[in-house]
Amino acid sequence: MEVEKNITNNRGVNISSFFLSLFIVIPLFALLLSVFKVDLNNFYYLWDNLLIDYSLNTIYLVLLTCFFSLIFGIFPAWFISTSKFKGRNLYDIILYLPLAIPTYIMAFTYSDILSYTGPIQSFARKHMPEISNILNQDYLQIEVLAIIMGLALYPYIYTACRISFSLVGSNYIDLSRNLGMSQMKTFFKIILPISRVAIFSGLFLVIMEVLNEYGAVKYFGVNTFTSGIFRSWYSMQDVDTASLLAVSLFVIVVFFFFLERYINSNYQFNYSANTNQESNFSLSYSRRLVVHLVCLIPIIFGFLIPILFIIDNVINEFARINFSKLIDLIFNTLSISLVSAIIIVLIAVLFQFFRKVSKSRIVMICSDMISLTYALPGAVVGLSLIILVTSFPNIINSNIFIGSFFLLIYAYSIRHMAVGISPLKSSFEKHPNSYDDTGINLGLTPFRLFKKIHLPINRSAILIAFLLCFIDIMKELPITLILRPFNFDTLAVQTYQFAIEEMIPKSAVYSLTIVMIGSILLIFLKKIVNKQINVS
Amino acid sequence: MKKYLLITFTLILSSCSQNENSNEINIYSQRHYNVDELQYANFEKKTGIKVNVVKANADELIQRMKNEGENSPADLFITVDVGKLWQASEMGLLQKFEDRDITKNISSELLDKNGYWIPVTYRSRIIVYSKERVSKDELSTYEDLANKKWKGRLLVRSSSNSYNQALMSSIVANLGSDLTTQWSDAVVSNFARDPKGSDRDQVKAIAAGQGDIAIVNSYYIGLLLSSEKEEELNAGKSIGVFFPNQGNNERGAHVNVSGIAIAKNSPNRNNAIELIKYLTTDEAQKTYVNNTYEYSVNPNIMPDEIVQAWGKFKKDPLDLNMLGIKREEAIRIFDKTGWK
Numbered sequence: 001m002e003v004e005k006n007i008t009n010n011r012g013v014n015i016s017s018f019f020l021s022l023f024i025v026i027p028l029f030a031l032l033l034s035v036f037k038v039d040l041n042n043f044y045y046l047w048d049n050l051l052i053d054y055s056l057n058t059i060y061l062v063l064l065t066c067f068f069s070l071i072f073g074i075f076p077a078w079f080i081s082t083s084k085f086k087g088r089n090l091y092d093i094i095l096y097l098p099l100a101i102p103t104y105i106m107a108f109t110y111s112d113i114l115s116y117t118g119p120i121q122s123f124a125r126k127h128m129p130e131i132s133n134i135l136n137q138d139y140l141q142i143e144v145l146a147i148i149m150g151l152a153l154y155p156y157i158y159t160a161c162r163i164s165f166s167l168v169g170s171n172y173i174d175l176s177r178n179l180g181m182s183q184m185k186t187f188f189k190i191i192l193p194i195s196r197v198a199i200f201s202g203l204f205l206v207i208m209e210v211l212n213e214y215g216a217v218k219y220f221g222v223n224t225f226t227s228g229i230f231r232s233w234y235s236m237q238d239v240d241t242a243s244l245l246a247v248s249l250f251v252i253v254v255f256f257f258f259l260e261r262y263i264n265s266n267y268q269f270n271y272s273a274n275t276n277q278e279s280n281f282s283l284s285y286s287r288r289l290v291v292h293l294v295c296l297i298p299i300i301f302g303f304l305i306p307i308l309f310i311i312d313n314v315i316n317e318f319a320r321i322n323f324s325k326l327i328d329l330i331f332n333t334l335s336i337s338l339v340s341a342i343i344i345v346l347i348a349v350l351f352q353f354f355r356k357v358s359k360s361r362i363v364m365i366c367s368d369m370i371s372l373t374y375a376l377p378g379a380v381v382g383l384s385l386i387i388l389v390t391s392f393p394n395i396i397n398s399n400i401f402i403g404s405f406f407l408l409i410y411a412y413s414i415r416h417m418a419v420g421i422s423p424l425k426s427s428f429e430k431h432p433n434s435y436d437d438t439g440i441n442l443g444l445t446p447f448r449l450f451k452k453i454h455l456p457i458n459r460s461a462i463l464i465a466f467l468l469c470f471i472d473i474m475k476e477l478p479i480t481l482i483l484r485p486f487n488f489d490t491l492a493v494q495t496y497q498f499a500i501e502e503m504i505p506k507s508a509v510y511s512l513t514i515v516m517i518g519s520i521l522l523i524f525l526k527k528i529v530n531k532q533i534n535v536s
Numbered sequence: 537m538k539k540y541l542l543i544t545f546t547l548i549l550s551s552c553s554q555n556e557n558s559n560e561i562n563i564y565s566q567r568h569y570n571v572d573e574l575q576y577a578n579f580e581k582k583t584g585i586k587v588n589v590v591k592a593n594a595d596e597l598i599q600r601m602k603n604e605g606e607n608s609p610a611d612l613f614i615t616v617d618v619g620k621l622w623q624a625s626e627m628g629l630l631q632k633f634e635d636r637d638i639t640k641n642i643s644s645e646l647l648d649k650n651g652y653w654i655p656v657t658y659r660s661r662i663i664v665y666s667k668e669r670v671s672k673d674e675l676s677t678y679e680d681l682a683n684k685k686w687k688g689r690l691l692v693r694s695s696s697n698s699y700n701q702a703l704m705s706s707i708v709a710n711l712g713s714d715l716t717t718q719w720s721d722a723v724v725s726n727f728a729r730d731p732k733g734s735d736r737d738q739v740k741a742i743a744a745g746q747g748d749i750a751i752v753n754s755y756y757i758g759l760l761l762s763s764e765k766e767e768e769l770n771a772g773k774s775i776g777v778f779f780p781n782q783g784n785n786e787r788g789a790h791v792n793v794s795g796i797a798i799a800k801n802s803p804n805r806n807n808a809i810e811l812i813k814y815l816t817t818d819e820a821q822k823t824y825v826n827n828t829y830e831y832s833v834n835p836n837i838m839p840d841e842i843v844q845a846w847g848k849f850k851k852d853p854l855d856l857n858m859l860g861i862k863r864e865e866a867i868r869i870f871d872k873t874g875w876k
Contacts, residue, residue, distance in 0.1 A: 049871040115737065116744035117767035136744050140732045221694050221732025221876060234595045235696060235867045237623060316764065383599060390603035399607040402600065403590065482596045486562060486588035486609075497568040497591070502736040502756055505764075 013358040017351060021366035024347070024414050025373060027384030028250060034243035034387055042232060042241045051228055058211070058224040061146055065210045066203055068150025072298040073157025073202070078187055079291045081165035082173065091295040092162075093526050098302035099155040099468075100518025102475040102492060103209065105511045106152040107145065107216035108499050109306045114139040119309075145220040149213070151302035153206045158298075160202030163426070163529060164195040197264055201422055204257065208375040208418065211249065214478070215496070225249055226377050239383070246380045253375040257368065307515060313508030321509050330513060333474055333490045336405070340412040341420075341469040347413065348420040349462060352428040353450050357436060367421070374418035378478030381415050385483065403485045411479045419472045420465040427461030428454070460528045467525045471518045560586040561807040564601060565614040566594040567794060571827035578823070579814050585807045594620035594698075601629045601799060610799040611808040617698040618653070618793045619705065622860025625652040630797045633809070638816050642833045645853045646793055655793035655856075656815050657830035660849065661703045662789060664757060664775040665749045666742045675749070677781045678707060678790070682722035690723065691738040691747035694731040695870035699753050702792045702859045704866035709858035710787060713865055720873040731876050736760055743771035750775075754843065758829020761842050779849035788850035792859060794830065 079085075080092050098106075112118055116136065124132035172194065176186040192199075210224075217224050223231075225245070233242035314321075351367040373381065385407055390398040401407045435457070439449045455462075477492045484493075491510045498507030565572065568591040576587040590597070594615045601608050601624070613630065615621050624630050632651045639647055639654070646655045663675055674685070681690060693700065708716045728747030738750035739760055760772040779789040796815065798808050814820055821832040825839045838844055869875075 045868075045871075111733070111737070116740045117765065117771050121744075122767045138729055138741070138746055140737070218694070218696060219733065221730055223876060227696070231696065233599075234593065234698075235701065236864065237595070239599060379593075379596060382596070386600055386603045390605065393605065393607075397607060398604055399609065402604055403609065481592040482600065484590060484592075486590055493591075500734075501569065502734045502759060 013354050014360050014362050017354045017358070017363045017366045020347065020350070021370045024370040024417055027381055027388060027414055028247065028373070030384040030388035030391065031243040031247050031380070033391060034240045035247055038240040038244050039238070042236060042238045043244060046228060046232060046241065046245075050223070050231065051225075054223045054225050054228045057142065057222055058226075061142060061149075061217070061222060061224060062207055062210050064143065064146035065149045065153065066206060068147050069154040069157050069206050070199070070203070072150055072154035072302065074161050074192075074199070076295045076298060077158050077161035077165055078191065079294060081162060082183070083291060085288055085291055087292070087295075091299065092530070093523055094299045094303055095158050095295065096155050096522045096526050097515075097519050098152055098298070100471060100475075100515045100522055101152060101303070101306055102477070102495075102511070102514065103149060103152045103213055104215035104219075104477070105310075105495060105499070105514075106306055107148050107219055108504060109309055110144075110148050111140060111219065112504055113305065113309055114144075140220050142220065142222045145216065145222055149210060149216065151298065153209055154298055154302065156205045156209075157199065157202040159423075159529065160198045160426075161195060164198035165191060167430075198426065200260055200264060201426065204260070205374070205418065205422060208253065208372075211253065211375045212377045214377055214379070215500075229377060229380060233379075233383075242380070243384075246376055246384075250372065250376060253372050254369070257372055261368075307512075310508045310512050310515065313505040314512050317505050317508060320506075326509065326513065329489055329491045329494055329510065330517075332488060333492070333514075334517070336408065336412075336490065337470045337473040339405075340409045340416070340473050341466050343409060344413050344416055344420040344469045345424075345462060345466045348417060348424050348465060349458075351421070352424045352458075353454055356428055356433075356454065357446060357449070367425075371418035371421040373414050374416070376415070378411075378415055378476065379482055381411050382479045382482035385411050385414075403483070405485060408480065408483045408485070411483055412473050412476065415476070415479060416469055416472050420469045423461050423464040423468065424458065427458045431457055460531065463528050464525055467521050467528075471521055474514055474518060558804060559584065559807070560588055561611050561804050561811055562609045563587065563589045563612045563614060563811075564597040564610045564799075565589055565591050565612075566597065566616050566620070567591070567614050569828055571824060574827065575815060575820055575823055578820070579811055582814065583807075583810055585810060587811070598624050598627065598629065602627055606801050608799060608801050609803060611802040611804045612796055612811065613799055614656075614794070614796045616792075616794040617702055617859070618655070618795055618856045619698065619702050619860035619863050621648075621653040621795050621797055622857045623863070624797065625650065626860070629800050631800050631802070633798050633812070635809070635813075638813055641816060641818075641836075643835050643851075645851060646791075646833050646856065648795075648857065649855055650857065653795040653797035654812055654816065655795045655833045656821075657824050657828070658791050658793040658833060659753050659755045659830055660779065660789045660791045660851070661699055661751060662754050662757075663749055663778045663780050664739060664742065664752055665778060667774060667776050669748045670776075672776060672778060675778045675780070676783070677786060678703075679711075679719060680780075681726065681749075681751070682719045684722075684726075686726040686749065688726070688728050689748040690726040691728050691741050691750035692731055693733060693735060693738060695867070695875045699735075699792060700751075701863060701866055701870075703751070703790050704869060705859045705862035706790045706852060706854055708862040708865050708869065709854055710852070713869070716866075717869050717873060720869050720875060724873050724875050739775055740768075740771050743774050754831075754846070755829045758840060758842050762829075777846045779846070781852065782850050786850075787854070788852040791831075791851045791856075793833070793856060 076091065076095055080088055113120060115121070121132065121135050124135050172190055173186060176190050181189065212226060214226050214230060217227060229242045229245045232238045232245065351370065354363050355367050386402060389396055389401040389407065435453055436449065439453050444452060475492055477496050480490055480493055491514045495507045495510040495514065498504070576589065579585065580587055594617065597613065598620065601610055601613065613624055630652045634651045642655060646658060665672070665675060695701065704716070704720070707719065711719065728741070735752040735756040736759070738752055739757070741747055742750055757772065757777060760768055763769050763772065781787050781789055796812055798805060802808050816833070818834065818837065821834045821837045824830055825832050825837060829840055829843050831839050831843070
């Protein structure tokens, strides 16, 4: 609204984006209300007894998970973007799909598969007793958890790399080839450095996912910084200390975000679209074997094994499935995800547009800040909103908000903004500023500039952002638990409730539904991505 | 533009919840079993009172109620850990409620001495052992788990689990802080591995030979023994169930109740009382035991056959509020002694 009139002098944009971002980060201020009341004794107690240990665990888990998700994500993306081989298209689809499996379901599923009564050990005992002792290990370890989380999260890296590697264009590849570089050397010396900004953006999502994870780390007995937040809240009944820890976590994430931004600020590349597809590397027989292996490992372990295990449980439980309840849950899940995803994408698009036309520092910082709330555990976001709407009992009747869809969707928007912003940002940044200048010179109002230029050229990214948000909200758990209206269940909630009561088979039909809906959307997403990067 | 704003505003308002219907009841519940839905459906059929439920973690619900204050729509608060009921009563979120007609059918040692909550079911935290490697005679009390003979053999889940916290609180209440710290120290040094996984995972770890005995909730053993997976059933059958502290001078096994309480600002108090009455009737108590592996608070109602097969046991008569009162001390002992 104001934007239309004042965009040329930027003030309207600055003010609007400031208030809009305030709307997103306002829960943090609510947490601060709580922080000021903190009893430091509890904090010192946690610091003396647990926090150092928890922080070290967190660093180790983050590093390890990053390592595995990079391995699972970068190499398949490289081969698929630059080589031709049989099965390439199919791999390209399935490599996205683990994103449809919530991390905690992946963790529960794997611990069941690997456990003493799971299929692998049972089979070994029956048919290969000599190796069953070797397999009979304790698999609930931080390293195993890191691999599982790597499998669940690598698609963030894969998607970022897939787009980046393809956009880098064959020019660089041709050039390196003319210089006599091998495919591997080209990859390490040229492509990886050029793509580091894209890889970092994917990696940042992975890191924030590891930081906010609670269900899986608790199950594996790994205490992270987030465990510390819940230790103070659930075990010590000290919400203020929990808020202090959450705010600290946010500050640390902000610090690293801007540090990364600073380090990488000299590494901005202008991509040109991949003009020539024919310069793909040809593969020898042994090379092809490696390529298949590299692609198949994340596919088999990240998707096929968990999905087959879930399907097997569904078949066993089939007679007891309550289909009318299932349909209810599907309806609830789809409608809440749809509405929330649309709202998130609207806000995210608006911010990227503001960034583009304003270039002011305030807008830049605001639009970055709103994606960092992703590092906060969902339950903390939920708590902060409850504190917020109840802090002013004389002005706001909290009864209207708590337990309303409005607050639930608001919380989702705060929490998942990063997922929407990530693809939009790279798309908006990719297009040269000359488009805007030309448009403004031609006398387009900002609104028309947006409608005529930015909307069409970023359409794929907008769709991608929408799909990613939709899937993420569909998997969402802690916010739904703490803020939901009466009698409102979603697929994720139902899955979790059976799973924590140690009834994994009963939870299977609900998790399968999440994975199936997610997979369909991801296949759709893959089509858009491939159209965008001009390969199919 | 104004028109859009108006529409958005109307949509936001209309999406907000309204609780005007008085023939209903709003529950904040930590219980989320299928049997609860069945109970509420039966209650609705009988009384015509509509049951609305929000299910979440007890501490989250407590925060929600606390912050909502006088505006809270909650009528009833239900948990699976009595410690959280005590916590809520301590924070002034509950109101007292006493009715002889209800309490006369309930074992007196399970009742709240302060009159804030009513128990609906209970479970015990017991010891299970490998039938192959441990003889029942070797087991005796919780205190004995500190014995060096269990070095590298004891399995238990993490201290963030509220059932473990309740057990530790009961030991603090019975032995005092110093003895409990010594006990916990010794128990931790007996661990077969770092605490992790669920209760059921501890049983699997016994079957896998990673340890010989485990502290678990009776309820989960019932679940395991009713599993349809042959391997899980075998794991369940390979262990024996032992109720600790059953000797003549000993206090009995630790129990924890799942209980219900009326919220301080309950807008539908009469309906809330109706539901409490219903959940403690013979009919509803039978529904609980027929669908879960919990014990009925009514001593005349027998638990599920799987649970009956473990035999009767003596319960620790400790005032159950102690499981909340001693919670903070218990947490600090966990942390001090390195029980992860």
